[in-house]
Amino acid sequence: MxxxxxxxxxxxxxxxxxxxxxxxxxxxxxxxxxxxxxxxxxxxxxxxxxxxxxxxxxxxxxxxxxxxxxxxxxxxxxxxxxxxxxxxxxxxxxxxxxxxxxxxxxxxxxxxxxxxxxxxxxxxxxxxxxxxxxxxxxxxxxxxxxxxxxxxxxxxxxxxxxxxxxxxxxxxxxxxxxxxxxxxxxxxLVPLIDISSFYSKIRPSKADENHCATCLKLPIVRISTPCSHVFCYYCLVSSSSADGEYIPCPVCGTKINKQTICSTIHS
Structure with a gap:
């Protein structure tokens, strides 16, 4: 009491x-x-x-x-x-x-x-x-x-x-x-966590050369990286918060030049 x-x-x-x-x-x-x-x-x-x-x-x-x-x-x-x-x-x-x-x-x-x-x-x-x-x-x-x-x-x-x-x-x-x-x-804290990369690692991969390696769907604005992975443009760009010249590949971590992405889109 x-x-x-x-x-x-x-x-x-x-x-x-x-x-x-x-x-x-x-x-x-x-x-x-x-x-x-x-x-x-x-x-x-x-x-x-x-x-x-x-x-x-x-x-x-x-x-x-x-x-x-x-x-x-x-x-x-x-x-x-x-x-x-x-x-x-x-x-x-x-x-x-x-x-x-x-x-x-x-x-x-x-x-x-x-x-x-x-x-x-x-x-x-x-x-x-x-x-x-x-x-x-x-x-x-x-x-x-x-x-x-x-x-x-x-x-x-x-x-x-x-x-x-x-x-x-x-x-x-x-x-x-x-x-x-x-x-x-x-x-x-959530924006500081690379959720897409984490999700792609724990999610079983069913992607092939015709599907985005992140969302596993047909790619919208297809991007083929130098490491032979396929992504949607948005899935690739949103997978990293890096502001530098390179973006890490969400699958293997290979550094991808942003200019390469732009040239792929225009081609």
């Missing part, structure tokens, strides 16, 4: 993080507008420090004061805080890690002669963190808790602030969003 009462839709948790980032971008945009007419922009010198100060101010008046960020408060979410160190740790990790990443080059220069080793170390750590974030996100899509790695490390679970007797469930919106993203991914 407690789990159902504390359930927060995944979409709301992700939207809260997006809102928090947009609020930070608004403050950063205000600073950029304030300093854009300076001959020497202070942001070039102390930009990461000013961003860290902005984050500290936002953290102080939101997470520390009310156990929820601006985005979470707008969407009616707050953290279940069992220890104040969880809130302190969230602010520390979010601010310090981003600051160290922004000042990586300056930190490396403090240790002359070890720049290459330190850069490789920083890159390795960043890659490990990115991989951990990816794994955490996959787990989040499954169980709907801890949308980022810091919340998982500190065991900060979200819960809805408003409890209503006749609340509307929006779980279907989560499913629709996931299916929409999956559809977009498939639409993006």
């Amino acid at each position: 407690d789990e159902n009462e504390n359930f927060v839709p995944r979409v709301n948790q992700l939207d809260a993080e997006e809102l928090d980032q947009e609020i930070l971008n608004i403050f950063k945009g205000g600073l950029q507008n304030a300093f854009k007419y300076f001959l020497r922009n202070p942001l070039d010198l102390i930009g990461p420090e000013l961003e860290a100060i902005i984050k500290i101010i936002i953290w102080n008046f939101t997470l520390r004061a009310r156990n929820s960020s601006i985005g979470q408060e707008l969407l009616g979410i707050e953290f279940i805080v069992k220890n104040r160190l969880q809130i302190v740790g969230t602010g520390f990790l979010n601010i310090v890690l981003k600051y160290l990443e922004a000042r990586q080059s300056s930190i490396v220069r403090l240790f002359p002669g070890r720049e290459e080793m330190l850069n490789k170390s920083f890159q390795t750590i960043q890659n490990i963190l990115k991989f951990a974030e990816l794994v955490n996100f996959v787990i989040f899509l499954q169980n709907g808790i801890y949308p980022n790695l810091i919340q998982r490390l500190l065991k900060l679970k979200p819960r809805p602030v408003v409890q209503e007797s006749r609340s509307v469930g929006y779980s279907f919106m989560t499913r629709e969003l996931m299916w929409h993203l999956l559809t977009e991914l498939v639409i993006f």
